Amino acid sequence: METPELTCETRSPGRKSQVRALRRQGHVPGVLYGPKGNSVPLTVDAGELKTDMAGTSRQRLIRLKSNSPELNARHIIFKDIQRKPVSGKILHVDFYEVDMSKPLRLSVPLRFIGRAAGIIEGGILQPLVREVEVECPPLEIPEFVDIDVTPLGIHDVIHVSNVKFPGNVKPIFDSDYAVVSVLPPTIEVVAPVAAEAAVEGAPAEGAAAPAGGAAAPAAAGTPAKGGTPAKQ
Secondary structure: OOOOEEEEEEOOOOOHHHHHHHHHOOEEEEEEEOOOOOEEEEEEEHHHHHHHHOOOOOOOOEEEEOOOOOOOOOEEEEEEEEEOOOOOOEEEEEEEEOOOOOOEEEEEEEEEEOOOHHHHOOOEEEEOOOEEEEEEOHHHOOOOEEEEOOOOOOOOEEEHHHOOOOOOOEEOOOOOOEEEEEEOOOOOOOOOOOOOOOOOOOOOOOOOOOHHHOOOOOOOOOOOOOOOOOOO
């Protein structure tokens, strides 16, 4: 993969008014941090920076292009990006200079591909981590590490030791942690509905007798106790 270039120039550390002026001119202020702890204030073109970042991992290797020997031909990765909370406009960017002669440790995003077999059975794919720490030569930094989840059934798990890493990329881990699994389908539990009364107006089973021990209604044509016989 061809290494993209980013045009930049050195700048003098200045006041906030100077930084705001740079932004109005279409530039983004930043700092390049070296592997030995040194740092160089710089400025990059906002449009070019956005293009280099579009659709790529923040850990992608970039070559600087500059009139300054302090910056020209240096290889960098993104260290930190500050944005406006609402618009997402880039306000400041920090870079880290990569020593091309040594392996580099960094975190690389994971990309899950395929359709897990357990999903067909109603399961849910559950990523447990979104990136993994690796060590690799600077020119072999992957944009993503792909994980094929097609064979995963319900309750199956892929651990970091099962992941296939490209080329000379090696995972860094102390314990063999889980990366992705398929959860069983969620079963909705419905609460039982209370039984309705068998006969409208009849007391439910086990209900107390009518207050005062009231007697049953008198039969047709029979006067109630102390009452007057009905006329025929």
